[in-house]
Amino acid sequence: MQDTAIEMIGVNKWFGDFHVLKDIDLTVRKGEKVVICGPSGSGKSTVVRCINRLERHQKGVIRVDGAELTDDERSIIAIRSDVGMVFQQFNLFPHLSVLDNLTLGPIKARGLSRSEAEDRARHYLERVRIPEQADKRPGQLSGGQQQRVAIARSLCMEPKVLLFDEPTSSLDPEMIAEVLDVMIGLAEDGMTMVVVTHEMGFARKVADQMVFMDAGAIVEHGPPGPFFEAPQSARCRQFLSQILKH
């Protein structure tokens, strides 16, 4: 129990009549990196969004660090503080400076003083290699820089788990590498990560578990070696051959 970061047991979710998640079982141990891939509409983003309760699941159990996700607002906020999330669209706060983007959560949710929060923010900006951008507005940064700020914003909460929802999908090709480099660095430092991505090079390098989803269900699940070399299902084989061709 102690070394389990995330546990999903028989998770089901519907959007109206549409069955988006079908009996999802997934266990992520502390320090593990899980990469989820699959065609669009397969439910992979929804899985990640259920872990920090941006979406409610209707059936099954989700536990984060031993605590079950319920409707209790206070416990959800506590869990969210421990689960960082990086979005496809960055979702930085455009009206705040980069530094204020990073300190908002630590000050308001963690109760840090401004100077503690700023020290921490500068530390993580250093870590994502853009300390010089602290006083700019997000709109003045490139996409790759914005996404690195978003990663730093998550890190400032010192989360136990980091979720990534297609973090490089809206980036220009030349900026993907700088974001992936940061993510690889985090992985090497032992961060627990659940990553939805189509970057299979990244997946091969860092993943402990590979998950392939299709039509709301986990179709293929296992360590990256067998997953890439000998996928069991035809659907996964087809998907991999399509995205690995390029």
Add this chain to the structure above:
Amino acid sequence: MKTPAVLAILLLLGACSSSATWGWYVIDPRTPQGWINVRFLINGMGATIAVSLTAAAISMVLGLIVALPGFSQKRGWRIVNRVYVEFIRAIPLLPMLFWVFYGLPLIFRSMGLNIPIDPFWGAVITLALSDSAFTAEIYRSGIQSIARGQTEAAQTVGLTRGQTMRYVVLPQAIRRILPPLANQFIYIVKMSAFASVIGMQELTRRANELVVTEYRPLEIYTLLIFEYLILVLVISAGVRWLERRMGSDERN
């Protein structure tokens, strides 16, 4: 700003010398009586501005209080919001003014309260109430225009719903809310003319009173229109300045 003022002066002066239809002497500041009359009319400006500003300030707060339940996850709260907006929006201003000024004190009295409502507060309450339905809708659309991703990002750094509103959504929404809110202020200024019927000494009331004694409606109401025009032009210049300032601040 300059051109309309020049036009106004030209029209006034040009018409001064003309035919029997116009008798500008009644508000000619060069004659002692004309000067008294002009001062009498313009002195209503303070009351018009005071009523409008007070009503607008109350309406801004009331509108927010009405708008917030519209975002609740609980259906009951959302219904409160909808009923208020639909109901208040449907009442014409003049009947509401009569109800507040002549009717409301009776309700207070029946409850054993002795709260007199003078023309000023009668007008303020009516204008603020009536306008709040519209400001509530302005808040709603402004807040809804902030992308969902902003709320989600705030939640993922552990903010509560209240903190998310306060630190993330409202500061962004305010830029989209202020210009239409300022526009709404122009409506309040114009609607404040209704306060004349309950005896409030503002621009329109004073014009009416002067017309009764001088019997020169054309000249006096013409001046009245220009008084409102100048007031509104000043406000809209302010709104444009506000929009420019905030536009330059938004670097997205």
